[in-house]
Amino acid sequence: MLVDNRTDDFHLGLSKSGAATEAGTLPGAKNLPHTWITTNAEGAFRDTGALGKLYQAAGIPVSGPQVNFCNTGHLASIGWFVSHELLGNDEALLYDGSMADWTHSGREAEQKIRF
Known part of the structure; x- marks a missing residue:
């Protein structure tokens, strides 16, 4: 399971990081923004019960193979930490x-919305 930890504007292809050559996401990726997994999009992680519900809402299993990514690997480290360390998914990886x-x-990015 590919997990895009960027905000939805990047996931959908509406915004592009200067670090990437094109907008969009990895083909087939689900979106779980890093802002969802902290309280009020700040420093404290949500409790594991709430995190499990967020993963479910995003269509992402809390167990099994998972690769977290963002634009440069920094924000995805939050997604990896939550999945691997807080939710106990030993199969969670970080695409640095x-x-x-x-x-x-x-390689091509998938653009969910094209203009």
Whole structure:
């Protein structure tokens, strides 16, 4: 399961990071923004019960293979930490190169909304 930890404007392809060569997300990725997993989009993590509900709402299982990514790997480290350390998913991984690596390697991004 690919988990995009960026806000929905980046996930949908409405915004693009300067680190990536194109807007969008990894093909087939689900979106669980880093802002959802902290209280009021600030520093405190939500409790594990609330986190489980958020994963369910996003269509992301809390167990099994999972790769968290963002634009450069920084925000995805929050998603990885929550999944691996707080929810106990030993199969959670971090794609440290994230969208920057993906797009600079010549691979296409999926744009959910195209203009």
